[in-house]
Amino acid sequence: MVAKVLGMSAMINIRRARRLPIPGNVLVHKGQSINPEDEIAEANVPGKIFKLDLARGLALPEDEVGSCLVRKVGEDLEAGDIVAQIEGTFPRLVRTPVSGQLVDYHDGQAVLATGMNRIVLQAEMIGEVEEVIPEYGVVVHCLGSLIQGVWGNGKIGFGELHADSELIAKPLELDDVDLAEPGQILAAGACFDPSSLARLSEKGISGLILGVLAPQLLPDVLALPFPVVLLQGVGGFQPDPKRFELMTALSGKTAFVNADQGEVFGNKHPEVIIPLDEGDTLVEEKLQDEIAVGQQVMMLSGAAVGCSGEVLELPEKPVKFKTGLISQSAVIRLSAEETITIPIQNLIILR
Numbered sequence: 001m002v003a004k005v006l007g008m009s010a011m012i013n014i015r016r017a018r019r020l021p022i023p024g025n026v027l028v029h030k031g032q033s034i035n036p037e038d039e040i041a042e043a044n045v046p047g048k049i050f051k052l053d054l055a056r057g058l059a060l061p062e063d064e065v066g067s068c069l070v071r072k073v074g075e076d077l078e079a080g081d082i083v084a085q086i087e088g089t090f091p092r093l094v095r096t097p098v099s100g101q102l103v104d105y106h107d108g109q110a111v112l113a114t115g116m117n118r119i120v121l122q123a124e125m126i127g128e129v130e131e132v133i134p135e136y137g138v139v140v141h142c143l144g145s146l147i148q149g150v151w152g153n154g155k156i157g158f159g160e161l162h163a164d165s166e167l168i169a170k171p172l173e174l175d176d177v178d179l180a181e182p183g184q185i186l187a188a189g190a191c192f193d194p195s196s197l198a199r200l201s202e203k204g205i206s207g208l209i210l211g212v213l214a215p216q217l218l219p220d221v222l223a224l225p226f227p228v229v230l231l232q233g234v235g236g237f238q239p240d241p242k243r244f245e246l247m248t249a250l251s252g253k254t255a256f257v258n259a260d261q262g263e264v265f266g267n268k269h270p271e272v273i274i275p276l277d278e279g280d281t282l283v284e285e286k287l288q289d290e291i292a293v294g295q296q297v298m299m300l301s302g303a304a305v306g307c308s309g310e311v312l313e314l315p316e317k318p319v320k321f322k323t324g325l326i327s328q329s330a331v332i333r334l335s336a337e338e339t340i341t342i343p344i345q346n347l348i349i350l351r
Helices: 054-058 062-068 174-178 194-203 215-223 241-249
Strands: 004-006 008-019 039-045 048-053 082-086 092-095 100-106 109-114 117-122 127-133 137-148 156-162 184-191 207-213 228-234 254-258 271-275 296-299 308-313 329-333 339-343 347-350
Touching: 008 039, 008 127, 039 137, 048 054, 054 062, 054 082, 054 092, 054 109, 062 082, 137 241, 156 207, 174 194, 184 194, 184 241, 194 215, 207 215, 207 241, 207 254, 215 228, 228 241, 296 329
Parallel strands: 004 347, 156 184, 184 207, 207 228
Antiparallel strands: 008 137, 039 117, 048 109, 082 092, 100 109, 127 137, 137 271, 156 254, 254 271, 296 308, 296 347, 308 329, 329 339
8 A cells, every 4th residue: 555755764865956947057067065055057037028020120021031130049239239131222120229138039020138137046955966957957965864844835945953852842932932043943843823933034043844833824934034844734733743853863963944835745845954974874764655564654634633653554445434435544553542543545654
């Protein structure tokens, strides 16, 4: 039986692609060591697009204008430069009224890009360039710990991880925020208070890792300037300290947070990467999608949503649930006294 996998690995080979949104130039080479702030690729994007009607200016049908062009796509032009012309008894020409780059020609019109702006892609993590993606970026490789979540606010950041066992066992409060340091990646069990989020923004932290977030705070989190990753989900349930055990052990190390807005049932997840320090031992773990007895899993629905537990049994026959759903299921031990039965599709394997 197969369930979705949510990575939580102490040591693993991590490979991540960093890409420009449009073609540009890659600034690093294969095998090069990179740091978070390193510029690895660049591209130029136009501030404005200007269209020049050559067919009208030359008084020609659109299909005849191409032979009159005197400039090539990709050329930089100054205001007043001739773009197309007709010679002979009745010469005609068209000049560009603005400076820019000729980026396209079609249907009798020239397209100029003006006010070009440079965009830069930074590495945003420590590692080595394993592969160059021509014109777009690179694949970065590092050895380290990986912790994936279920939701993120779409931003990227890095800093020193602060994961205190007391802080992850309860909701975030203003007194906790006052102890945060600028540049930290802060881990906390939950956040139900909008004033705590506002104060964190003022403190200048570099990222926030939460177990649980109150639903009404989603707009506030999306507006924050730093990345936020949820390990369990949105709701009013209690944080699960098991999801933070690895981070607590690694508190004080540099962490990289990519709060990609991946969905639980998609292939991408928001994640926290903590690179291997020199002298640490790598024991590579593979993220398997085959569910088995003894695995740690997290519930995605029901009264135990967001909680984790151990797979005790995988019944051979499908189970009919109160909702009418008939599905392969798993029996999960939440604690010494409590077990539940839940559909396989509502589980994520924690590896």
